[in-house]
Amino acid sequence: MEIYRDIAPLQQYLNEHKFHGKKIGLVPTMGALHSGHLSLIQASQSDNDITVCSIYVNPTQFNNSQDLEKYPRNLDQDISLLREAGCHVLFCPDDSEIYTEQPKISFNFAGLDQVMEGKFRPGHFSGVGLIVSKLFNIVAPHRAYFGQKDLQQYLIIKQLVKDLSYGVQLKCIPIMREADGMAMSSRNRRLTEEGRTRAVILYRALSEAQKMLKAGADVPQVKNEVAGIIKQAGVELEYFEIVNPETLELMENNLIGKNVALCVAGYVDGVRLIDNVIFNLEFSIQIDEY
Numbered sequence: 697m698e699i700y701r702d703i704a705p706l707q708q709y710l711n712e713h714k715f716h717g718k719k720i721g722l723v724p725t726m727g728a729l730h731s732g733h734l735s736l737i738q739a740s741q742s743d744n745d746i747t748v749c750s751i752y753v754n755p756t757q758f759n760n761s762q763d764l765e766k767y768p769r770n771l772d773q774d775i776s777l778l779r780e781a782g783c784h785v786l787f788c789p790d791d792s793e794i795y796t797e798q799p800k801i802s803f804n805f806a807g808l809d810q811v812m813e814g815k816f817r818p819g820h821f822s823g824v825g826l827i828v829s830k831l832f833n834i835v836a837p838h839r840a841y842f843g844q845k846d847l848q849q850y851l852i853i854k855q856l857v858k859d860l861s862y863g864v865q866l867k868c869i870p871i872m873r874e875a876d877g878m879a880m881s882s883r884n885r886r887l888t889e890e891g892r893t894r895a896v897i898l899y900r901a902l903s904e905a906q907k908m909l910k911a912g913a914d915v916p917q918v919k920n921e922v923a924g925i926i927k928q929a930g931v932e933l934e935y936f937e938i939v940n941p942e943t944l945e946l947m948e949n950n951l952i953g954k955n956v957a958l959c960v961a962g963y964v965d966g967v968r969l970i971d972n973v974i975f976n977l978e979f980s981i982q983i984d985e986y
């Protein structure tokens with residue numbers, strides 16, 4: 697695997713391969729890799745000739761300095777996992793390579809960034825828009841891979857690609873889960889064993905909400921139940937929303953026959969975790985790309 701910390705040699709490598717008609721897939725990450733990330737790498741490998749994984753803990757998307765400071769970092773282990781997975785290129789720049797000076801640009805995404813993650817992490821999606829634009833400009837990939845776990849991020853990047861006419865095809869990859877259903881996440885490493893056991897309630901609450909909606913319960917009933925289940929487990933609920941999985945508009949009624957996304961965020965011992973499920977209220981479907 698080629699490892700680049702600097703932009704110029706990375707681009708030289710990629711330009712040579714692009715010149716010979718090779719297709720490039722980009723998998724942007726913040727490291728502390730797990731099987732969820734590796735499923736994005738695998739998807740890229742099956743569609744492209746060369747897969748570039750980026751590992752960069754982007755400071756401009758953190759609204760909470762403690763969260764940035766405590767974000768799990770383990771580059772040596774990440775390099776081993778990427779080598780085992782057969783990834784071709786790792787781009788792991790330092791801050792000074794990405795932010796040569798304090799950026800002045802900011803992004804807003806109309807309604808898409810006003811709910812859920814955008815509401816509770818002010819400035820987060822402006823930082824995500826900035827770093828993803830930089831990565832698209834640096835790597836100029838043919839395709840880029842993101843996880844459904846960050847559904848709102850995926851929709852925002854889809855908008856970014858349209859608005860800025862990036863010639864990148866986006867792919868949204870399903871959520872990889874642990875055996876008990878808990879969504880894999882780098883921040884799970886910050887949980888104690890006991891916290892990890894409690895944290896599965898986020899997924900259980902989503903599953904219960906899905907069951908209730910399918911059985912005909914209304915939105916206030918479901919919200920009430922979810923809030924109760926999560927509180928009882930000693931987890932602090934930040935939000936639970938039922939939204940249109942393409943527009944993120946809140947859905948309050950008339951859900952029958954529609955695709956819905958149930959999205960949740962909560963704190964377990966000070967660690968912020970998110971999860972979601974997407975389904976159709978008549979037929980359970982697997983959405984892996986849209």
Ligand SMILES: Nc1ncnc2c1ncn2[C@@H]1O[C@H](COP(=O)(O)OP(=O)(O)OP(=O)(O)O)[C@@H](O)[C@H]1O
Nearest residue numbers: 725726727732842843845846871872880881882883
């Ligand atoms: N369980 C998962 N299954 C599939 N994709 C995932 C999963 N977890 C993260 N991803 C995707 O991997 C990419 C990089 O995410 P990131 O490095 O932030 O990891 P993370 O596990 O989401 O960490 P955290 O949520 O703690 O920041 C994102 O597109 C994200 O949606």
Ligand SMILES: CC(C)(CO)[C@@H](O)C(=O)[O-]
Nearest residue numbers: 724725726754824827846
């Ligand atoms: C897309 C991303 C790598 C940008 O820093 C990050 O938000 C993430 O890991 O999902």
Ligand code: BAL
Nearest residue numbers: 726757758820846849
């Ligand atoms: N996985 C999304 C990146 C973040 O939490 O900042």
